[in-house]
Amino acid sequence: MLVIVVHTAGISAEHLVWAGRRHDDDGTESTGAQSAGGLFDAVFHALHDGEQVAIGFDCPLVVALDGVDPTTPTVAVERARSVDAGPGVEQLRRLVDQLGQWRPWTIVTTSLLRWRATTSVLLWEVSMTTSVASVAAAIDAFYVMVQGTDQPGFEDAHRSLINLAAVAAVDSEVTTDPAEATRPVLRIAVRAPSVATA
Numbered sequence: 001m002l003v004i005v006v007h008t009a010g011i012s013a014e015h016l017v018w019a020g021r022r023h024d025d026d027g028t029e030s031t032g033a034q035s036a037g038g039l040f041d042a043v044f045h046a047l048h049d050g051e052q053v054a055i056g057f058d059c060p061l062v063v064a065l066d067g068v069d070p071t072t073p074t075v076a077v078e079r080a081r082s083v084d085a086g087p088g089v090e091q092l093r094r095l096v097d098q099l100g101q102w103r104p105w106t107i108v109t110t111s112l113l114r115w116r117a118t119t120s121v122l123l124w125e126v127s128m129t130t131s132v133a134s135v136a137a138a139i140d141a142f143y144v145m146v147q148g149t150d151q152p153g154f155e156d157a158h159r160s161l162i163n164l165a166a167v168a169a170v171d172s173e174v175t176t177d178p179a180e181a182t183r184p185v186l187r188i189a190v191r192a193p194s195v196a197t198a
Helices: 036-048 073-080 087-102 112-116 132-146 164-171 178-182
Strands: 002-007 017-022 053-057 062-064 121-127 161-163 187-189
Touching: 002 036, 002 087, 002 132, 017 036, 017 132, 036 053, 036 087, 053 087, 053 132, 073 164, 073 178, 087 121, 087 164, 112 121, 121 164, 132 187, 161 164, 161 178, 164 178
Parallel strands: 002 053, 053 121, 121 187
Antiparallel strands: 002 017, 062 161
């Protein structure tokens, strides 16, 4: 299992801050170039080696679905395409587009249960404005969550919404469930690192 967190602040065409850690590693270390290409390479090679991959983005992956029947994912997909969701979601879209080109059989999901059942990619949301220093804390929080036995709760469970991560997968060539377009995204809250005071 490889868990990656993408720090979306300060994204540029040439630079993307991300870090990853495998379940059997002691420390959090970058596993590739700090770029979109480096991120794709890490994900691609992990999948090639038969690993599950979980990628967290520290930006909102859900928007309200005003005036649309939440039982119609097709409408949600059309609405999501017009959402200006910021550089984090753009990087997510780029990543799943590349996976669709090179590994179209890859299952990409925002469902923890579906991810646990397959060698697949889980897209999830880091619920905080993550500083670079707290990327490690976000990875730790994911491992704590996934080692538990209960499915985490979802703040959006009773809202009409568009799951932008799921829609990105639907719009690519990867294997995904279109019904996830109107379902909540896995969101893990991460506390900012405490600062020692004198």
